[in-house]
Amino acid sequence: MVQAYILIQTEVGKASTVADVIAKLPGILQAEDVTGPYDVIVRAQSDSVDDLGRMVVAKIQQVDGITRTLTCPIVHL
Amino acid sequence: MVQAYILIQTEVGKASTVADVIAKLPGILQAEDVTGPYDVIVRAQSDSVDDLGRMVVAKIQQVDGITRTLTCPIVHL
Amino acid sequence: MVQAYILIQTEVGKASTVADVIAKLPGILQAEDVTGPYDVIVRAQSDSVDDLGRMVVAKIQQVDGITRTLTCPIVHL
Amino acid sequence: MVQAYILIQTEVGKASTVADVIAKLPGILQAEDVTGPYDVIVRAQSDSVDDLGRMVVAKIQQVDGITRTLTCPIVHL
Amino acid sequence: MVQAYILIQTEVGKASTVADVIAKLPGILQAEDVTGPYDVIVRAQSDSVDDLGRMVVAKIQQVDGITRTLTCPIVHL
């Protein structure tokens, strides 16, 4: 099982709806609006890094209004 | 009461009109053109961080020609 | 009540101990190691933006091995 | 006369004292702590861009605890 | 002979097809999807820095879905 934070930049004016839509996707644990260089911070979970990559490209990045995503896998050191 | 600097990047050629339009919005104390990685620096004020976030998304980011905003709340340490 | 994500860069080789130490501070809800441009992502909570700023400067930034923190307050739009 | 915003990053834990010291320098109109990628935002004024550059290097950057400054001259378009 | 890594950002949702298309271009040794601030990392080879620059502009940047490329020539110190 792999968890990750996904830091998201949205088109101006879209942060709120982006967070709402992502929050309902499977595998999403949390999706919140923030201020600063990112607009939405998401916590997601999947079976492997490859699955995580596929979830980001096939599900999250399909949400209208997203311009960049930065995936930060959580590691247990 | 919360104040913040909002560092704004605009589409090329739009900096001047963006600053003029933002300067007239409620809650804006100052809006000026700058050179460097940002194009316009704004000083804004609102009742809370949530209000500030809403003002940025609902008012400032609606101004035509803005591509990114970076909100930096002022803190009293 | 204000919550925030705090994205942390550490000195090389210090990510794991930084996360462990921060996790035990008051007001910290979560502190995890990640890969990517940040080394540790923290979720914190305090009474106001000013309190949050003070917590970051007076508590989190005192932890040995931190080089940069980026505070992203959560907003409810 | 030239005015500029100077966006400052400080060593961890030094933001508050950096802002206090800079606020007392000649030519400084304002110096405040912020959260986000910068720690202190300053507004300064001098006779020319060269003077401004000299003020940043000879006065502001001499303040203990500063790691980077980013000068953004205000322009009247 | 000059080799270089080319770090590529793509439009959201396009990383996979961008990597597939680039992998088939002449002079490309490798093209893979990654997570983090870049979406695709390519290894390319050409006769000179000028040729490399031309390859990036005339071949790689023509691939649909690319938003930024960052060319990092390999040097033998």
Place this chain on the structure above:
Amino acid sequence: MVQAYILIQTEVGKASTVADVIAKLPGILQAEDVTGPYDVIVRAQSDSVDDLGRMVVAKIQQVDGITRTLTCPIVHL
């Protein structure tokens, strides 16, 4: 008299024509294609920082294919 370097990012595939067009504008001393995070580096000259800002917005940013400009005024310390 103020001189400045202007670091330019272009749309993919447009670097070469952007440099050619800018090189012919008044006040431009040099315009060259580079590899790395910027695509074109320009050296320009004008009467004041305000004039420089106006030249960037009114002349350089009007060139088709530019996505970001970063003006770095030269200072004599």
Place this chain on the structure above:
Amino acid sequence: MVQAYILIQTEVGKASTVADVIAKLPGILQAEDVTGPYDVIVRAQSDSVDDLGRMVVAKIQQVDGITRTLTCPIVHL
């Protein structure tokens, strides 16, 4: 099995020895000097994302002269 690119920044003047030392570590497939925002680009392999994170912190970041590492896991979309 997980592979990743690790983009490394070094102290000034240390790029060449950093690449040489990393190249001899277990799990490293390639380590080369580059120009641009990064100084060394490494390709590494390990059993899982957690192992990869541990290798970066426990092995690579222990190499003298490294200031930042950016791990980009390769994903198969």
Place this chain on the structure above:
Amino acid sequence: MVQAYILIQTEVGKASTVADVIAKLPGILQAEDVTGPYDVIVRAQSDSVDDLGRMVVAKIQQVDGITRTLTCPIVHL
């Protein structure tokens, strides 16, 4: 023959002496102080990309007070 711009960040307060020292190195065509995210911009020339890389590491990065260099080779597209 290869020419390049080298964008340099210095320790606070060191920009002026860094530019002076670099200007006297062999292969340096120009070295000037700037404001913005970089402190000194240098134009250099050498026989090949490898030579350029060696010049940066062996000569320029040895100058006291430099914290980062970003080499941008000029390309003729």
